Structures are given as C-alpha cells and as structure tokens.
Amino acid sequence: MRKSKILLIVLVAAVALAFLAIILYQPTENLENIETETIIDMVGREVEIPLEIDRVLGTSPPTTLMIYMLAPDKLAGWSFMPNGEYIPQKYRDLPVVGGWFGTQSGNYENFIVMNPDVIFEGFHTEGDFRDTIYMRQKKFGDIPVVGVAETVDILYLKQSIQFVGKILDVENQSDELISFYDRMITMVSRRVSDIPDNEKRRVYYAEGPDGLMTDPKGSPHSQLIEICGGINIADCPLKMGYGRTEVNMEQVISWNPEIIIAGDQIFYDKIYSDPRWREIDAVKNHKVYLTPLSPFCWFDRPPGANTIIGIPWTAKILYPEKFDDIDIRDLTKEFYSKFYHYELTDEEVSQLLNGV
Numbered sequence: 001m002r003k004s005k006i007l008l009i010v011l012v013a014a015v016a017l018a019f020l021a022i023i024l025y026q027p028t029e030n031l032e033n034i035e036t037e038t039i040i041d042m043v044g045r046e047v048e049i050p051l052e053i054d055r056v057l058g059t060s061p062p063t064t065l066m067i068y069m070l071a072p073d074k075l076a077g078w079s080f081m082p083n084g085e086y087i088p089q090k091y092r093d094l095p096v097v098g099g100w101f102g103t104q105s106g107n108y109e110n111f112i113v114m115n116p117d118v119i120f121e122g123f124h125t126e127g128d129f130r131d132t133i134y135m136r137q138k139k140f141g142d143i144p145v146v147g148v149a150e151t152v153d154i155l156y157l158k159q160s161i162q163f164v165g166k167i168l169d170v171e172n173q174s175d176e177l178i179s180f181y182d183r184m185i186t187m188v189s190r191r192v193s194d195i196p197d198n199e200k201r202r203v204y205y206a207e208g209p210d211g212l213m214t215d216p217k218g219s220p221h222s223q224l225i226e227i228c229g230g231i232n233i234a235d236c237p238l239k240m241g242y243g244r245t246e247v248n249m250e251q252v253i254s255w256n257p258e259i260i261i262a263g264d265q266i267f268y269d270k271i272y273s274d275p276r277w278r279e280i281d282a283v284k285n286h287k288v289y290l291t292p293l294s295p296f297c298w299f300d301r302p303p304g305a306n307t308i309i310g311i312p313w314t315a316k317i318l319y320p321e322k323f324d325d326i327d328i329r330d331l332t333k334e335f336y337s338k339f340y341h342y343e344l345t346d347e348e349v350s351q352l353l354n355g356v
Contacts, residue, residue, distance in 0.1 A: 042163055043123070043133055043147035053117045053168060059136065060101040062151035062304030063122040065296060066161065069177060069305055069339040071168040076114050079106075084294030086342050086352070101302070102242040108139045118144050120164065122151035152220045152303040154227065154311075157181065161305060176338055177305065184311040184331075185227070191322045192229025192315065201318045203230040204257035204282070205300075209266040211277075212252070213244040220303040225261075228315040233257050249276050256281055259318060260288040263300060289317045292352045295340065309335040313353075328353065 035051040055076040058064035064079040072091055079099035082092060097110040111119060121136055123129035129147070137145040148164060150156035158178050165174020203225045207213040215221035216234040221243045225232045233255040239245045260282040262268040268290040277283045291299035291310065298310035312331055316323040329349050336344050344352070 039146070039167065041147040042149035042160070043130060045133070045147065047144050047146055049144045049146065049167070050117050055114070055116045056118050056120065056168065057097060057111055057114060057116045058120045058122070059099045059106065059111075060122050060151075061099070061302035063120040063148055063164075064099070065302065066148075066151060066164050066305050067120065067168070070161070070165050070173045071170045072341050074168055076116050082295040083297070086336060086340060086344065086348060087295040088341055091341070111140065112143065116143060118146055118167070120148050121145050122148050122160075124152065125149055151305075154220075154223050154303065154307055157305055157308070177308070180335065180338070181308050184308060187326075188228055188311055188315045192319065195229050195319075197231075201230045201259050202233045202255070202257050203259045203261060203318065204233055204252060204255060205261050205263065206267055206271075207244055207263045209264050211260075211262065211264070211267040211271065212248065213246055215239070215243045215245065215300075219243050221300045223303065224299055224307060224310050224314040225318075227311065228318050230259070230314075230318045252277075253280060258282055258285075258287060261299060261314070261317075262288060262290045263297070265290065265293065287317075290354050292354070294352065295342075305339075 036048050037051055038046050038048050041047050054074060056067050056071070056074045057076050058067055058079055061079050064075070067075045068091065075091070075094060077095045077097040079097065079101065081096050095114070097106075097114060098104060099106045119136075119140060121133050123133065133145060133147045146167060148160050151160050158181060161174050161177050161181075162171075165171045165177075205214050205222045205225065207215070214234045214236065216236050216238050217226060217232040218238050222232055222234075234245070234247065235255065236245045236247050236251070258281050260271070260280075262271070268288065271277050271283060271288055272286075282288055291297055292313070296302075296306040298307060298313055300307065309332065312323070312326055312328055316326060316328055329346075332349050332352060333344050336342050
C-alpha cells in the first residue's frame with residue numbers, strides 16, 4: 001500500500017515536471033526560431049527587428065497610410081477609419097487600433113494584443129521626438145519600435161518612403177511611389193516657378209463645417225498651396241500640431257480669396273447659399289473646390305503620402321490654363337490602382353473630382 005502511494009506521488013510529480021518543461025520550453029523554441037537583424041532607424045537608434053515582417057502597425061495616420069500604400073497585406077490595423085469608399089473590403093475590415101495624433105491619445109494594449117512584428121513611429125525632426133520614441137519603446141516592451149522621420153512634410157517624404165519600403169521588403173513599390181511623386185512635384189514646380197508674386201492666386205483653406213478654421217503658411221496642413229504656386233492669404237497665428245486656427249468672418253472677408261479649398265463636405269454644400277460668403281471673390285466666381293476625401297483626403301488630414309495625388313489636383317484648380325494638358329482623371333486612376341490597390345470606374349472618378 002505504501003509502495004503504491006509512493007509510486008503515485010512519483011507519477012504525479014513526473015507529469016507535473018513534464019508539463020512545466022513544456023511551458024518553459026515553448027517560448028524559448030519560438031524565440032530561437034525567429035531570425036532577426038539589427039537596423040538603424042531614422043532616429044539613429046539600433047533596433048532589432050525580425051527578418052520576416054508580416055504584421056505592422058503605425059502609431060499615427062501618416063505612418064499607417066504609408067504602410068497601406070506600400071505593403072497593404074502587412075498592415076495589421078488602422079489608426080483611424082478610412083473615409084467613404086474606394087478601398088478593397090478586406091482592408092476596410094481591418095480593426096481600428098487608434099494611435100497618438102491630433103487630439104487622440106492611443107491605448108498601448110490595443111497595439112500589443114495585435115501582436116505586430118514592428119511598430120512604426122513617425123516624427124518631426126524639429127520636435128522633441130527622441131524622448132517620445134524611447135518612451136514608446138519602453139511601453140511596447142519586446143515589440144520593436146522603428147522611428148520614421150518627416151512623414152507629414154511632403155517636401156521630405158521621399159526619404160521616409162524609401163526607408164519604410166526597405167524595412168518591409170517592398171522596395172519596388174516604394175520606388176514606384178517615389179517615381180510618381182517626382183513626376184508630380186517636378187512638373188508642377190517647373191510650371192509655377194516663373195509666376196510673378198502679383199499674379200499668384202490668393203487662396204483660403206477653409207476647414208470645419210463653418211469654414212472658419214484654417215492653417216496659414218508654414219503649416220504642413222496647407223503646404224500644397226505654396227508648392228503649387230499659390231499664396232495662402234490666411235494672416236493668423238500658426239497653430240502647431242493638429243493646427244486649425246480659428247478665424248472670423250470679418251477676417252475672411254478682408255482677405256477676399258480668389259480661390260477657396262474646402263476640407264469639409266458640410267461647408268462646401270452650403271457656402272453658395274450662405275449670405276455671409278456671398279461677396280467674396282471665390283464665391284462670386286464659383287472658385288470653391290472641395291478636396292477629394294475618399295478613402296483619404298488629397299489635401300490634408302492627414303498630411304502625408306496621401307497628398308501626393310493632391311499636387312496635380314491643387315495645381316490644376318489654381319492654374320487651369322497652365323495645366324490644361326494634364327489629365328487628372330488618368331492620374332487619379334493610376335494613383336488609386338498602384339497605391340490604394342483599387343481600380344476606379346469612370347463614374348467613381350467623376351464622383352471624386354467633383355467636376356474638376
């Protein structure tokens with residue numbers, strides 16, 4: 001009887017030890033099977049990342065959009081919900097994990113439970129970015145955080161596109177996007193470079209449902225105006241970060257823009273019937289344009305690689321006589337096919353362009 005009890009105890013102990021060994025051994029085996037490499041990110045940090053990257057997240061819309069445009073099947077979730085249509089359903093159905101941008105404060109757990117191989121953190125080199133990225137890495141633990149510079153400044157996008165393409169092993173796709181960018185920026189810059197200041201179009205960027213928020217010269221949210229040869233007439237303080245400086249109707253009337261770029265459908269739908277705007281030149285001459293918004297805005301919000309297609313669009317509404325040979329419809333189809341992974345119909349292009 002006593003021998004039986006001893007044998008039972010030994011058996012139970014053996015089973016327990018075997019179970020414990022399985023638990024302890026499994027993570028070690030997984031870790032050993034993951035091949036890694038050490039890279040230098042755009043902050044200058046050494047970061048160890050998997051050689052094979054299949055699941056990626058961005059902590060803000062500009063980095064998230066860059067991942068989608070370059071390697072959509074590697075995107076594990078959105079930092080925000082795409083607008084409207086013109087995006088394949090399998091990508092639209094990806095979860096929204098949030099992030100750190102504008103007035104949004106992300107949730108680390110939302111990211112961790114997605115089990116990404118890499119997290120991209122975009123930053124502006126003039127800001128206090130180093131502390132943020134080191135803090136982000138500490139919060140994310142073993143998940144590598146890779147810093148990507150200047151994801152919102154359209155004049156410096158090429159470096160970040162090239163870097164992300166290399167990390168995700170999609171350099172052919174990043175080269176395609178850089179090539180499209182170069183074509184647009186070179187064409188537009190050459191054609192507007194000789195416009196005298198007194199002949200440049202005076203433009204107001206109307207934000208919000210009442211059109212009384214804007215971003216003046218120097219903001220990444222209104223860059224396309226100057227890039228395309230216009231004058232941003234908003235004489236108001238530059239609001240950093242999310243932007244959107246509040247102005248009043250009297251200011252807009254005194255600025256009297258020739259062209260208004262509307263960033264909000266509600267405002268665009270009512271501006272021609274609103275008596276407060278009636279005497280402004282842009283309204284009198286029917287020069288108010290709603291920026292295409294689906295699935296991502298062409299002009300702003302977020303500023304980033306999505307606004308590359310906004311370069312020829314903005315140039316064409318500012319100076320139609322200089323760009324009458326540019327077929328914006330063909331460029332739109334090309335951009336959406338290559339970088340939004342969606343084949344537009346002629347009807348969908350017409351809906352996007354609102355008659356431009």
